[in-house]
Amino acid sequence: MITPRPSRRHFIGASAGAVGALALTSVGDASATPATRRTWPGGRSENGWRVLKTAASFRVEGSDCSVQLADGAAATVLLHVVRRINYEMKPLRSGDVHGWDDDRTVEEEYESNRLSGTAVAVRPAAYPVGSRGNLYPHELVVVRDILTELDGVVAWGGDFGTPKESHFEIAVTPGHPRLKGVARKITGWEAGPGDEGAGAVDAFAPERRRRAEAFVRRAA
Template sequence: MTVRGMSRRGLMGGTAGALAAATLGSAATAPPAHGAPAAVPQWRGGTSANGWKVLAEADTEEYLVEGSGLAVRLAPGDPSVLLLHVARRFHYELAPLRAGDLHGHGTSRHVSHPFESNHLSGTAMTIRPHAYPLGVAGGLYPAELVVIRDILAELDGTVAWGGDFPTPKESHFEIALAPTHPKTKRVARTIRDWNTSPGKGAGATDAFAPARRARATTFARREQHP
């Protein structure tokens, strides 16, 4: 069973809620007429919910996910390093990624929840969104959750998982910290070092090793109950 409480990471340091209230608007001011589709909220800000700048497609880059043959469009720099690490580990340890499984940067400002605005800045990624849709929890087996928790602990709070949000989206991963937060740069530097060191990083990790499981459990409790 997934954890449904909002984590400190999901709150983006306590700022996302206020930013969302200021920037998320709806085209409708009254309930839709009977039988009419509900209006889709539109994100109006110049930054996404996690505080990163909204980017045009030309300002993002397409990155190949090692071992999968698939590419995903993300913000360059540290966000791409961290999110690609998630995608690689998912591919190697959970399920092989197939065509249509990855979605990164997008330009549509129509969002169902503020956290989905992070796609506008290229700092969010969904993995198999059709298998793990918005509002549905419990889509992962216990062994799969072990891997997810290990990934989150390994990234030390720089990446948040939608399975921890009050309205869950288990396919969703996002950069959890503001652009100036030093931890983002530090953890991304570690991942870059692993990527150039044989025997380290994605594909060389045992999420079920007792020490790693204990660390992941402790990290999850700390993040979800600050």
């Protein structure tokens, strides 16, 4: 395993032993049968964003990974997701994060969002389409905290009817005010002293756990 070089933001470790079974989501569910692979048509991805011919490349802070994404607010938000996974779940290595590409072959419609640079897949070979229940309880706490922190701007493939637990996507249309607001919040954290945002979060703090549980109930 390659240990990423520490950034200016400190990592807050979390003890999985205190997590327990959790009521945030189920673990160990039976896998679903993925759909037949097909070619995605048209000029927009499933979430309404324009399909790109190319995309900017971004380094994932604290790792040796890079990922191609739609520039602007979408990249700001998705990079925040990936940084938190890197710091709080398992260090990322080169090739672990997949973003934009121009291959229109999809199994599920939501996979088309990579064509617009508005989705990432983190270790997709380990968490493929149709497989559910692969995350440990403490990892689910982190995922739920990320989704809550981003106010529904990002959706997780583990919640979809045909799941893909490696998949995270922008869940609002281009220019949505909530996306702009969340991106501004993340930018503020990054410009600050380093005591907020990715690398400075304790997803297991009681108040954050309560907010995440309430967010799951509202979204159900």
